[in-house]
Amino acid sequence: MKQTEAIAPSQEWRVADIKSDFEGGFIDRVSKEWALATAGNASDYNAMTISWGLIGHLWEKPVAVCFVRPQRHTRIFTDKSAFFTLTFFGKDKKSKVHKIFGNESGKDIDKAAKAGVTPIIFDEGAIGFEEAKETIVCKKIYFDDFNPKNFLDSSIAALYTDDYHRFYIGEIVKFYKKK
Numbered sequence: 001m002k003q004t005e006a007i008a009p010s011q012e013w014r015v016a017d018i019k020s021d022f023e024g025g026f027i028d029r030v031s032k033e034w035a036l037a038t039a040g041n042a043s044d045y046n047a048m049t050i051s052w053g054l055i056g057h058l059w060e061k062p063v064a065v066c067f068v069r070p071q072r073h074t075r076i077f078t079d080k081s082a083f084f085t086l087t088f089f090g091k092d093k094k095s096k097v098h099k100i101f102g103n104e105s106g107k108d109i110d111k112a113a114k115a116g117v118t119p120i121i122f123d124e125g126a127i128g129f130e131e132a133k134e135t136i137v138c139k140k141i142y143f144d145d146f147n148p149k150n151f152l153d154s155s156i157a158a159l160y161t162d163d164y165h166r167f168y169i170g171e172i173v174k175f176y177k178k179k
């Protein structure tokens with residue numbers, strides 16, 4: 001389904017430092033507040049809710065990692081795009097945004113229109129949402145699929161049928177935050 005075209009971000013957004021300006025702790029934020037993983041361009045993109053994600057230091061770069069199952073419509077976009085973004089809305093917007101982005105598919109509906117949010121395009125050509133608080137822009141530098149032979153804890157296999165996530169490691173190239 002065609003998604004609402006992304007427009008320029010408002011003046012409310014500033015470039016911030018991922019090391020010092022991402023407040024609240026990443027594990028807590030991603031697991032409790034949730035986020036959107038988004039990839040694509042202004043007129044052809046998709047976003048979905050995530051509650052798993054990583055931030056860290058790898059190959060001498062600040063990196064973020066997201067995990068996308070094969071059946072997600074978003075997967076087409078994380079596969080073909082040079083960038084992905086992780087967007088945080090804050091707890092107050094959680095139910096409204098993630099009810100749609102975490103349960104419905106961009107295959108079927110215009111998620112932004114239904115959730116009442118405005119897609120925006122940052123300088124890198126990466127997509128965020130105006131109503132959000134923070135967006136981490138990641139340039140894809142590696143991907144792989146989980147190999148069930150390497151699961152060392154039986155609780156992990158219980159999370160799958162055969163739809164193992166593809167994970168994307170992205171170099172964090174910009175962190176945008178609302179003023």
Ligand SMILES: Cc1cc2nc3c(=O)[nH]c(=O)nc-3n(C[C@H](O)[C@H](O)[C@H](O)COP(=O)(O)O)c2cc1C
Binds near residue numbers: 047049052071072104
């Ligand atoms: C709290 C929450 C966390 C989720 N985390 C992930 C995730 O990390 N990876 C994933 O592939 N799907 C995850 N999902 C499922 C997708 O968000 C959901 O299937 C979505 O509707 C996919 O949309 P799409 O088909 O437009 O890509 C999560 C859903 C919820 C509600």
